[in-house]
Amino acid sequence: MRNSLIALLIFAALAAAPPVIGGYWTGQLTGYLVYGLLAISLSLVWGYGGILCFGQAMFFGIGGYIMAVITKGMVLPDITSSYLGLIAAMAGAALFALALGYFLFAGRGISGAYLAIITLAIALVLERLMNNWYGLGGYNGLLNVPPIKLTFFGASFELWDRVPTFYAILIVVAVIFFGTTALLNSAYGLRLTACRTHPDRLASLGYSVLNIRLSVFSLSAAIAGLAGALFVTLDGFASPTLIGFTLSTEALIWVAIGGKEMLLAAFLGAILTRTAESWLSEIFGDYWILILGIAFMISVVLLPKGLLATPLEKLTEGKRR
Amino acid sequence: MSFLELKSLTKNFGGLCAVDGFSLDIAKGSVNALVGPNGCGKSTLFNLITGTIRPDSGEVLFAGVNITGRPPHEIARLGIGRKFQVPAIFDELTVRENLIVASRKQNDRTAQADILAQIHLEDQADTLAGELAHGQKQWLEIGLLLAQAPALILLDEPTAGMTAPETRATAELIHRINRDRGLTVLVIEHDMGFIEHLACPVHVMSKGKILKSGNFSEIRNDADVKALYFGTAEETVDA
Incomplete structure (x- = not known):
């Protein structure tokens, strides 16, 4: 409840931002919201599900490519619905996660550093695959991905302008954020925590640990796939960089800096890190990476719960008393 | 009629035979205790019953159903x-x-x-x-x-690290849940004081097998059991 209040305030502040920050930054912030969605997906699977996925961008990239091929009419020339693209992107990423997850978690299961290394390797393989898949643009990727086309009751509206696009994306992100929060506050959330902390105990109470892990892995992949699908409509192209190593590790850094065990902190971690990157890279150039690295080390060594989660938790505890 | 039936269960770890042709019948609604020194295979036996590990040979029957080798969550759901x-x-x-x-x-x-x-x-x-x-x-x-x-509960050293009054309260709790809820209980325990409070049939396990079964006083006065726990009579005299 207290967390939700703070989250509501933050989403209200985001909604009020465009007139204040102007057109250019509104455009930038829209992209950061999408990265924030990717961070939410990673926080769900890593912070709550206890599955350290080092290749979260693979789901982002799969979602992005599916959205691109559908809305460009490469699958069926007559069916280029944005809605269908978004749904297919989520479903495709979730199904891929389901299949991959089955191999990772069935039997004794793989966990910890091994899981991280394997997921990283798969992300690298997919990146190479997309680099060489000429039907999907190869190294250059797919260009001219159309913007999202909203259709209701026969009327349709294309999201070309920055401000309407910002609000459309903000609404999607808010729905996913509060939906995921509600899910985590339900009995399912308790089971996830139980599964993360003591899977053997949970199994001996009659729960299938495999099913719980598959469910959270796929759900997280669906959210990442949605983020990827939204992302390609903003920039207008889908390229192999969406799927691979760099974005995967960047997402891990946002989530670690923000706080992996708190959706809101992970979400803000992505937005603030990206914002800081825009500002600081102008001032310091490439040395910005050094600052990011130091922030990452501080969060890992001194504040393992995250730079943002720690003060946010203080704030919510203060309200409780 | 036996509720839990263990038929010559065997499990080897490398060259070590942790559980060696172990058989035991447990009646519905009963309380039983399994005692034995460290490393005699008690916890391995529980792992075999709950499906955490598979036996090399032998069977586990629960309420007449063969549950050998089923995954832990399914066995838990069966009760x-x-x-x-x-x-x-x-x-x-x-x-x-x-x-x-x-x-x-x-x-x-x-x-x-x-x-x-x-x-x-x-x-x-x-x-x-x-x-x-x-x-x-x-x-x-x-x-x-x-x-x-569940219908059967397996307790692996439920009083480890407990104070004497807590241990007594735990024995009472086990009796209460056995009586009120009709649960069948199998306890693994080291603490002889606790076993005495439980006042139930005791099975002594050694080297993966049952050495002796009986009530508490029979077990306590048994020469083989004494040898197992305190060394042989001569050694006791020497010490």
Whole structure:
């Protein structure tokens, strides 16, 4: 409840931002919201599900490519619905996660550093695959991905302008954020925590640990796939960089800096890190990476719960008393 | 009629035979204790019953159903609950949330309140389980089993690390749940004082097999059991 209040305030502040920050930054912030969605997906699977996925961008990239091929009419020339693209992107990423997850978690299961290394390797393989898949643009990727086309009751509206696009994306992100929060506050959330902390105990109470892990892995992949699908409509192209190593590790850094065990902190971690990157890279150039690295080390060594989660938790505890 | 039937279970780890042709019948509604020195295969036996590991040979029959080699969650759903040796609870959840997770089928608040009273944790319902004292953790784990509502519970050293009064209270609790809920109970234990309080059939396990079965006084006065626990008579005299 207290967390939700703070989250509501933050989403209200985001909604009020465009007139204040102007057109250019509104455009930038829209992209950061999408990265924030990717961070939410990673926080769900890593912070709550206890599955350290080092290749979260693979789901982002799969979602992005599916959205691109559908809305460009490469699958069926007559069916280029944005809605269908978004749904297919989520479903495709979730199904891929389901299949991959089955191999990772069935039997004794793989966990910890091994899981991280394997997921990283798969992300690298997919990146190479997309680099060489000429039907999907190869190294250059797919260009001219159309913007999202909203259709209701026969009327349709294309999201070309920055401000309407910002609000459309903000609404999607808010729905996913509060939906995921509600899910985590339900009995399912308790089971996830139980599964993360003591899977053997949970199994001996009659729960299938495999099913719980598959469910959270796929759900997280669906959210990442949605983020990827939204992302390609903003920039207008889908390229192999969406799927691979760099974005995967960047997402891990946002989530670690923000706080992996708190959706809101992970979400803000992505937005603030990206914002800081825009500002600081102008001032310091490439040395910005050094600052990011130091922030990452501080969060890992001194504040393992995250730079943002720690003060946010203080704030919510203060309200409780 | 036997409720849990173990038929010549065998499990080897490398060259070590942890459980060696072990057979035991347990009647419905009974309380049984399994004692034996460290490394005699007691915990391995529990792992074989609950499906955590597969036996090399032999069978486990539960209520007439062959459950050998089934995955742990399926065996748990059939009605076997297990208390681990080290308290296995969900540290990051509160006591109440632990019970909610354990009551998989229905989230019944009155039943949970009832369990909280039985395990003496009413005042700690909203405390994080990780912050409980050791003995309270052991009780919470028994509470998880009650919420799971199985027909058979396996308790692996339920009084490890408990004070003498806590140990007595635990023996009473086990008797109460056996009587009131009709649960069949199989306990592994080191603490002879606790076994005496339980006043139930005792099976002594040594080197993966049953050495002796009987009631507490028979077992305590048995020469073979004494030798197992205290060394042979000559050695005792020397010491």
